[in-house]
Amino acid sequence: MRLVRGALRAWRDSFDCGGRSVAMWFPGHMAKGLRQMKGKLQKVDCLVEVHDARIPFSGRNPVFQEALGVRPHLLLLNKMDLADLKEKSRILEQLKQEGLKNVIFTDCEREENIKEVVPLITELVSSNQRYQRAENVEYCIMVIGVPNVGKSSLINALRRLHLKKGKASQVGGEPGITKAVLTKIQVSERPVMYLIDTPGVLSPRIGSVETGLKLALCGTIRDYLVGEDVMADYLLYNLNKHQLFKYVERYGLDAPCDDIESVLKRVALKLGKTRKVKVLTGTGDVNVIAPDYNAAGYEFVRTFRKGELGKVMLD
Ligand SMILES: Nc1nc2c(ncn2[C@@H]2O[C@H](COP(=O)(O)OP(=O)(O)OP(=O)(O)O)[C@@H](O)[C@H]2O)c(=O)[nH]1
Ligand SMILES: [Mg+2]
Structure with a gap:
C-alpha cells in the first residue's frame, strides 16, 4: 500500500490551553x-x-x-x-x-x-x-x-x-x-x-481561553494578553486542522508539522530572525546562532493576519 506523505500524521484534534487564563483587558x-x-x-x-x-x-x-x-x-x-x-x-x-x-x-x-x-x-x-x-x-x-x-x-x-x-x-x-x-x-x-463611530468594546469577561485565542489571532485583543508563543501554536493547530499547508512551502519545511517549536525554528531561519548567543564550554566561550522564537512567532501570526497563510474559519 502506498502511503501518501502526511496522511499518517496525526494532527491535534483539540487544543490544550494548559491551564492558562486570559488577562483582563477592559481599559x-x-x-x-x-x-x-x-x-x-x-x-x-x-x-x-x-x-x-x-x-x-x-x-x-x-x-x-x-x-x-x-x-x-x-x-x-x-x-x-x-x-x-x-x-x-x-x-x-x-x-x-x-x-x-x-x-x-x-x-x-x-x-x-x-x-x-x-x-x-x-x-x-x-x-x-x-x-x-x-x-x-x-x-x-x-x-x-x-x-x-x-x-x-x-x-x-x-x-x-x-x-x-x-x-x-x-x-x-x-x-x-x-x-x-x-x-x-x-x-x-x-x-x-x-x-x-464608537470605540471597540470587549466583554469585560472573555468566556474561555480558546475564545481569547481566537480574538487575539484576529487582532481584536492585544497579543500580550494571551502570549505570542501560545498564539503561534494555536495558529499552527488551526492551519493543520483545516489542512491549510501554505506555511510548509513558505518557510521551507519538508512536510506539514504539528510541533510549534520545529516550525518556528524554520520560520526564524528563513526570515533571519536569529540571535547570537554566547555559550560557555570547557575550552572557552563560543558564539552560536540561535533562533529567536518570539520574533518568529510574531512573524508567523502577522503573516496569517494578512491572509497570506490561507483563509480560515476559526468557529
Ligand atoms: N482584510 C481586511 N482588512 C480590513 C477590513 N476592514 C478593515 N480592515 C483593516 O482592519 C484594521 C482595523 O480597522 P478599523 O476600521 O480601524 O477597525 P475598528 O473596528 O474601527 O477598530 P477600533 O477603533 O480600534 O475599535 C485596519 O488595518 C483596516 O485596514 C476588511 O474587510 N478586510
Ligand atoms: Mg475605530
Whole structure:
C-alpha cells in the first residue's frame, strides 16, 4: 500500500490551553465609551454591529445586547476576504437560531457587499413599529463592535461609495484606535444617513481561553494578553486542522508539522530572525546562532493576519 506523505500524521484534534487564563483587558476608554454610547442611544434608530467573519460566534460582546439591545440590529461580518466561507449557510442558519436574522458578509477594503448596507438599514428602520417616522427624516445609526473589526473602515467605505468623500474616521491595524464616541458622520445623501463611530468594546469577561485565542489571532485583543508563543501554536493547530499547508512551502519545511517549536525554528531561519548567543564550554566561550522564537512567532501570526497563510474559519 502506498502511503501518501502526511496522511499518517496525526494532527491535534483539540487544543490544550494548559491551564492558562486570559488577562483582563477592559481599559478606561472602553468603560467610558460604553457610557457614552448609552448616552447617545436615544437618538439612534438602528445598531450596526461589526464583527470578524472568521469568528462569527466567538467573542461578540454580550454587554451590547444588554446595554443597547432595544434597537433594530444588523450584524456585519467583516473581513470576509480573510474568512473561509464554504459553510456560509450553516453560519447564517446558526446565527438565525440565535435571533440574528439580518447578517451581511462584508469587505470594507474592497467594498464587497457594502452597497447592501444602507438599503437594509433603511428597510429595518422603516419596518420597525417603534418608529412612526415622517418622510425624509434623517437616519442615525450607531456602529458597535469589539476592537479592530473594521467599524471605522465601514464608515469610510460607505462615505466613499455614497458620497465620493475621503476618510472621516481614523483606521489602524491595532485594537483601540477609536477611543471616544465620535460625532455623527454622514454616509449617505438619499436617504440622509449618519453613522456614529464608537470605540471597540470587549466583554469585560472573555468566556474561555480558546475564545481569547481566537480574538487575539484576529487582532481584536492585544497579543500580550494571551502570549505570542501560545498564539503561534494555536495558529499552527488551526492551519493543520483545516489542512491549510501554505506555511510548509513558505518557510521551507519538508512536510506539514504539528510541533510549534520545529516550525518556528524554520520560520526564524528563513526570515533571519536569529540571535547570537554566547555559550560557555570547557575550552572557552563560543558564539552560536540561535533562533529567536518570539520574533518568529510574531512573524508567523502577522503573516496569517494578512491572509497570506490561507483563509480560515476559526468557529
Ligand atoms: N482584510 C481586511 N482588512 C480590513 C477590513 N476592514 C478593515 N480592515 C483593516 O482592519 C484594521 C482595523 O480597522 P478599523 O476600521 O480601524 O477597525 P475598528 O473596528 O474601527 O477598530 P477600533 O477603533 O480600534 O475599535 C485596519 O488595518 C483596516 O485596514 C476588511 O474587510 N478586510
Ligand atoms: Mg475605530
